[in-house]
Amino acid sequence: MPRKSNTDTRIYVLDTNILLHEPLAFLSFKENDVVVPMTVLEELDYIKDSKKDVARDARVCIRAMEDLLSEATPEEMIAGVPLEGLGAGENRPTGTLSIFADLNMVEAQQIFTSDENDNRIINVALHLQKTFAPNQVVLVTKDLNMRLKAKGAGLAHVEDYRTDQLITDIKYLTKGYHQFEGDFWTQVKSVDSRTEGRDTIHTVPRSLLPEAYVNEFLLDETNHFAGLVESMTSDHFDILDLGYERLMSRHAWGINPKNIGQAMALHSLLDPHIDLVILTGPAGSGKTLLALAAALEMVVERNMYDKIIVTRNTPEIAESIGFLPGTEEEKMAPWLAAITDSLEVLHKHDENTKGSMNYIMEKANIQFKSINFMRGRSIQNAIVILDESQNLTASQLKTIITRCGEGTKLICSGNLAQIDSNYLSPVTSGLTYLVEKFKDFSGSSTINLDGVVRSRLADFAENHL
Numbered sequence: 001m002p003r004k005s006n007t008d009t010r011i012y013v014l015d016t017n018i019l020l021h022e023p024l025a026f027l028s029f030k031e032n033d034v035v036v037p038m039t040v041l042e043e044l045d046y047i048k049d050s051k052k053d054v055a056r057d058a059r060v061c062i063r064a065m066e067d068l069l070s071e072a073t074p075e076e077m078i079a080g081v082p083l084e085g086l087g088a089g090e091n092r093p094t095g096t097l098s099i100f101a102d103l104n105m106v107e108a109q110q111i112f113t114s115d116e117n118d119n120r121i122i123n124v125a126l127h128l129q130k131t132f133a134p135n136q137v138v139l140v141t142k143d144l145n146m147r148l149k150a151k152g153a154g155l156a157h158v159e160d161y162r163t164d165q166l167i168t169d170i171k172y173l174t175k176g177y178h179q180f181e182g183d184f185w186t187q188v189k190s191v192d193s194r195t196e197g198r199d200t201i202h203t204v205p206r207s208l209l210p211e212a213y214v215n216e217f218l219l220d221e222t223n224h225f226a227g228l229v230e231s232m233t234s235d236h237f238d239i240l241d242l243g244y245e246r247l248m249s250r251h252a253w254g255i256n257p258k259n260i261g262q263a264m265a266l267h268s269l270l271d272p273h274i275d276l277v278i279l280t281g282p283a284g285s286g287k288t289l290l291a292l293a294a295a296l297e298m299v300v301e302r303n304m305y306d307k308i309i310v311t312r313n314t315p316e317i318a319e320s321i322g323f324l325p326g327t328e329e330e331k332m333a334p335w336l337a338a339i340t341d342s343l344e345v346l347h348k349h350d351e352n353t354k355g356s357m358n359y360i361m362e363k364a365n366i367q368f369k370s371i372n373f374m375r376g377r378s379i380q381n382a383i384v385i386l387d388e389s390q391n392l393t394a395s396q397l398k399t400i401i402t403r404c405g406e407g408t409k410l411i412c413s414g415n416l417a418q419i420d421s422n423y424l425s426p427v428t429s430g431l432t433y434l435v436e437k438f439k440d441f442s443g444s445s446t447i448n449l450d451g452v453v454r455s456r457l458a459d460f461a462e463n464h465l
Contacts, residue, residue, distance in 0.1 A: 009031055009032050009033065009095065009135065010029075010032040010033070010135065010136040010137070010138055010157075011032070011033050011034075011035055011128055011132060011135060011136070011137045011138070012029050012032055012033070012034050012035065012138050012140055013035045013037065013100075013121065013124060013125040013128065013137065013138065013139045013140065014026060014034060014035070014036055014040065014140050014141075015040065015118075015121055015139070015140060015141035015142070015143060015146065016039075016040045016043040016044060016047075016117075017141060017142045017143060018140050018141065018142060018161045019036075019040065019044065019057075019058070019061045020044075020047070020054045020057050020058060020061075021057075021142060021161060021393055021428075022161070022393075022394075022395060023057045023058075023060040023061035023064060023395075024060075024061070024064055025161060026064075026065070026083075026097055027083060027086055027092075027093050028093070029093060029095060030093060030094065030095070031093075031094045031095050032095045033080055033095040033096045033097075033098070034083075034095060034096070034097045034098070035097075035098050035099075035100050035124070035128065036065070036097065036098070036099055036100070037099075037100050037102065037120065037121050037124040038099060038100065038101050038102045039102055039117050039120045039121050039124075040121065041062075041099065042117075043117060044058045044061060044062055045062070048062060057395070065097070068081060068083070068086065068097060069081055069097070069099070077098060077099050078098055078099065078100070078101070079096075079098065080095075080096030080097065080098040081096055081097050081098070082094075082095075082096055083095055083096060083097055100124050100128075102120055102124070111123075111126075111153045111154075112149075112153070118143065118146045118149065119149070121139070121141075121146075122139065122146070122149060122150045122153055122155065125137055125138075125139040125150065125155050126153060126154060126155055129154075129155060129156065136156070136157050137155070137156075137157065138157040138158070138159055139155055139157070139158045139159070140159050140160070140161050141158070141160070141161075142160055142161060142424075142428075147160070160428070161428075162428075170416060170426040170427055170432070173280075173416075173432060173435060173436070173448075174213075174435050174436060174439045174446055174448075175446070175447075175448040175450075176215075176216060176217060176264070176278075176445065176446035176447040176448055177216060177217035177218070177219060177264060177447070177448075178209060178212070178216060178217070178218055178219070179219045179220065179221065180218070180219070180220045180221070181220075181221055182220065182221055182222065183220055183221075183222050183224065183225070184218070184219075184220035184222075184224070184225040184227075185225065187208065188204055188208060189205065189208075190204070190205060191203065191204050199240060199241070200240075200241040201230065201238050201239065201240060201241070202227070202238070202239045202241060203236050203237075203238050203239075204236065204237065204239060205235065205236060206232065206233070206234065206235050206236055206237055209237075212229050212232065212237055213229065213232075213439050213440050214229055214230070214231065214232065214440065214441075214442045215228065215229065215268070215274070215442065215444065215445045215446075216228070216229045216439075217229075217242075217264045217447075218239060219244075219260065223244050223260075224244055225241075225244060226242045226243060226244040226246075226247045226260070227239040227240060227241050227242055228240045228242055228267075231442075242267070244260075247260070247263045247264065247267060248260065248263045250263055250266045250267055250270065251266075252266055252269070252270060252290075252293045252294045252296075252297035253292075253293040253294070253296045253297045253301075253346055254293070254346065255289065255290065255293040255346070257290075258286070259451050261281070261285070261447060261448070261449045261450055261451060262285075262286050262290060262449060264447050265277070265279055265286075265287075265290050265447040265449060266290055266294060268445035268447060269290060269291065269294035269295075269411065270294055270297065270298065271445070272298075272304060273443070274409070274443060274444065274445050275404070275408070275409055275410065275443040275444065276401070276409075276410050276411075276412070276438060276441070276443060276444035276445070277291075277409070277410070277411045277412070277444070277445050277446075277447070278412045278413075278431070278434060278435055278438070278444065278445070278446040278447070279291065279411065279412070279413040279414075279447055279449060280413070280414060280415070280416060280431065280435065280446070280447075280448045280449070281415065281448055281449030281450060281451075282415055282417060282449075282450075282452055283415055283417075283418065283452070283458065284452040284455070284458040284459070285449035285450070285451060285452055286449060287413040287414075287415075287449060288338050288339065288342050288385075288387060288413060289342045289345060289346070291385050291387075291411045291413055292308075292339060292342045292343060292346065292385065293342075293346060294411075295308045295364070295383045295385060295411070296308070296346070296360065296364055298383065298409075299364045299365070299383060300360070300363055300364050305381055305382055305383050305407070305408075305409065306365065306380075306381045306382055307364070307365035307366070307367060307381075307382045307383075308364050308365065308366045308367070308382065308383045308384075308385065309367050309369055309379060309382050309383070309384045309385070310339050310366060310367065310368050310369070310384075310385045310387065311368070311369045311370065311371050311384065311385070311386055311387075311400075312371065312386065312387040312388045312389070313371055313388055313389065313391045313392050313396075338387060338388075339368075339385070339387065340357070343357050343360065343361070344357060347360070371396075371400065377403050378403060378405045379403050379404055379405055379408050380405040380406055380407060380408060381405075381406070381407035381408060382407075382408050382409075383408070383409045383411065384400075384403075384404060384408060384409070384410045384411065385411045385413070386400060386410065386411065386412045386413070387413055387414075388413075388414055388418075389412045389413060389414040389430065389431050389434075390414035390415055390416050390418060390419050390424075390426075390429050390430075390431045391414075391419060391420050391421050391424065391429075392429075392430040392431065393424065393429075393430045394430040394433040394434070395430075396430060397412070397430040397431070397433070397434050412431065412434060414429075414431045416429060416431060416432065
């Protein structure tokens, strides 16, 4: 049990889902003490040997705690083992980590009608709150219902895990472009323009848009100006003049943009200097279709890459993929139907659509891969399309991005309104984390596709249901 001498420090009780979301989360609480209930260790032990996607995260967490607590005596584990010297950066932990044995029903407050794991963890937090008052005891969990139960049971402080949360509301998420009111040039006080080959570059004062970042698109309401921030200094930034009409005339594999959002996305997708393209937006905005069209254009027509690898997060894939017949590609087909649907749209006017699809899949070397088998690989000179990435955590996305070797382009797409994970929300999704972390990286581009182009039925449903 943690020994508290300073009432300014807190005691954080961690739920299992926090350690599955980030295995080293117990290092993120600075000078405060961390308590892991025995029930949490039991749940981690059960999960580590399961076939679930989070089994690896459970094993990483268990190993990390074992490294810290292996030399500690039972008394020290209960009292708290110092975390000093662990972690990285300025916010290294200085508190302690302790394991709290479960309370029996005599010791626990008789509040709950059942002895479920969540209730046992809440009882630990309630016991610590009573024992260590006036120190704050905080239960940290991603389970919304558990937070409600804990509050109802009398726990004063309950929180979500927000260490990896970069924004407070999804409305503040970077869109990848900035639209000026009125005409762009009426707001520019001074400009220095030059020509580099066929490109025109404008150097304007940084005060025009202080929060601008590299590869951010600039538009105006008159639809006359469209530019891209190429580079910046503390005083100025350079804008590549794209031209609104020229941007709208971009095309790939027979696909033309239907709105300016798709035009900006297509520009980034076809730019060989962009290694990471992040596409967000509602269902039906064209994310998958544009990604596949651009990938085919660059692989088949321009010979810039050797192959296309398509992957996505597949719930319960570890348990169910093995029961499906065929090769890995055939097993993945049910989860990647969106890709084959888009491929069919791209060739619907061909004389033999099925024959064209089979030919192109072989010609472009399109491979369907399970996300579970991406670990340990080094993907060279390929285009990787990661679909439905809103259901991934930051650590899972990092695993995939670090697989990309020399000459590989990664396209991440997702709709933050369609998160299926029990423990992720739009602000804690790995896709949101990726957008905010990479917005200042010169090799990445983010585009929020606003507007459903699938059909008027889909558009009405997106806005009214």
